[in-house]
Amino acid sequence: MTDITGKAAVVTGGGTGIGMGLAKELARRGVKVVIADIMIDNARRTAAEIVAAGGQAIAIACDVCERGAIQAMRTEAEAAFGPIQLLFANAGATCFDRLEDMTDDSVDWIVQVNMMGVLNTVRAFLPGMIAAGGGHIVATSSVAGLMPGSIPVHCVYAGAKMGIIGLMTNLAMEVERHGIRITTYCPGGVSTGMGTRNSSYRPARFGGPSDAPLQVPEESFQDNHVPFYSPESVAPIVLEAVRRNRPFVFDHAEQRETFRETYSRIIEACFDDIEAWEAEHGTPEVVGAAG
Numbered sequence: 001m002t003d004i005t006g007k008a009a010v011v012t013g014g015g016t017g018i019g020m021g022l023a024k025e026l027a028r029r030g031v032k033v034v035i036a037d038i039m040i041d042n043a044r045r046t047a048a049e050i051v052a053a054g055g056q057a058i059a060i061a062c063d064v065c066e067r068g069a070i071q072a073m074r075t076e077a078e079a080a081f082g083p084i085q086l087l088f089a090n091a092g093a094t095c096f097d098r099l100e101d102m103t104d105d106s107v108d109w110i111v112q113v114n115m116m117g118v119l120n121t122v123r124a125f126l127p128g129m130i131a132a133g134g135g136h137i138v139a140t141s142s143v144a145g146l147m148p149g150s151i152p153v154h155c156v157y158a159g160a161k162m163g164i165i166g167l168m169t170n171l172a173m174e175v176e177r178h179g180i181r182i183t184t185y186c187p188g189g190v191s192t193g194m195g196t197r198n199s200s201y202r203p204a205r206f207g208g209p210s211d212a213p214l215q216v217p218e219e220s221f222q223d224n225h226v227p228f229y230s231p232e233s234v235a236p237i238v239l240e241a242v243r244r245n246r247p248f249v250f251d252h253a254e255q256r257e258t259f260r261e262t263y264s265r266i267i268e269a270c271f272d273d274i275e276a277w278e279a280e281h282g283t284p285e286v287v288g289a290a291g
């Protein structure tokens with residue numbers, strides 16, 4: 001979306017961290033911002049800071065794991081600011097437990113908030129954007145979604161974040177004819193305090209909340225000493241990707257090599273073996289064609 005000034009935006013998880021950085025940057029650029037967050041006090045504080053700085057913002061309590069709550073948030077958001085042209089499906093939570101140690105509640109929470117939360121949010125706002133003839137959706141995935149091996153002991157999170165990439169990449173083809181553009185954001189290390197507050201926004205139905213600090217096993221980052229950037233400094237990078245209608249946005253240039261190695265390995269694993277098989281045995285038998 002080339003010009004966002006005067007438009008209305010919803011930022012889920014906008015009460016703190018990356019979402020807060022995005023909400024403030026949007027407001028600085030003349031966008032009316034709805035901050036939708038399960039932690040309503042944080043959302044209200046961020047909205048108040050935006051208003052005090054001369055911007056327009058409101059806070060709405062919303063758990064993105066609940067479809068009904070998102071629909072109610074959409075109704076309230078549109079009543080305040082009109083049709084929503086910009087959607088940032090950003091709310092998420094993390095977990096560094098080994099799969100064998102994860103409870104059902106933990107697995108369900110991480111999948112629900114990271115994958116279903118984005119899907120629920122997009123589904124709630126898409127009809128309005130289609131009716132209006134356009135819009136822009138930014139979904140926050142993670143570098144762990146595109147390079148799932150980059151953060152060990154993170155498998156359910158990586159799976160959910162990779163799910164967002166599949167969802168958004170495919171959806172982009174579907175909604176282009178409606179003038180809707182999609183950007184998937186893959187943060188690679190942003191200093192947000194997620195580690196200390198992560199358990200505080202775990203919904204009760206998934207065994208939360210609590211004030212337990214996040215336990216991060218040492219091997220998770222032992223070969224991966226990434227710098228963590230500030231939310232304020234990555235927000236303009238994301239909005240530049242929106243302005244240029246880019247399908248993906250990264251915030252760590254130095255991750256190019258890891259990316260290249262990851263995908264070279266995947267390409268070799270996929271194609272070397274099948275090419276060698278075909279060279280020895282011929283192609284598999286053709287019995288039909290799609291479509």
Ligand SMILES: NC(=O)c1ccc[n+]([C@@H]2O[C@H](COP(=O)([O-])OP(=O)(O)OC[C@H]3O[C@@H](n4cnc5c(N)ncnc54)[C@H](O)[C@@H]3O)[C@@H](O)[C@H]2O)c1
Pocket residue numbers: 012013014015016017018019036037038039042062063064065090091092093094113117140141142143144186187188189190191192193194197198201203
């Ligand atoms: N910080 C990083 O380095 C990093 C890296 C990769 C991906 N991410 C992703 O960025 C997004 C933002 O995380 P952050 O680092 O800013 O952390 P954060 O803790 O500051 O922000 C997460 C926000 O989401 C909200 N939230 C959590 N569960 C919710 C729910 N069920 N419904 C509504 N709101 C909910 C929280 O209240 C909080 O405001 C997440 O999706 C996270 O997975 C962050």
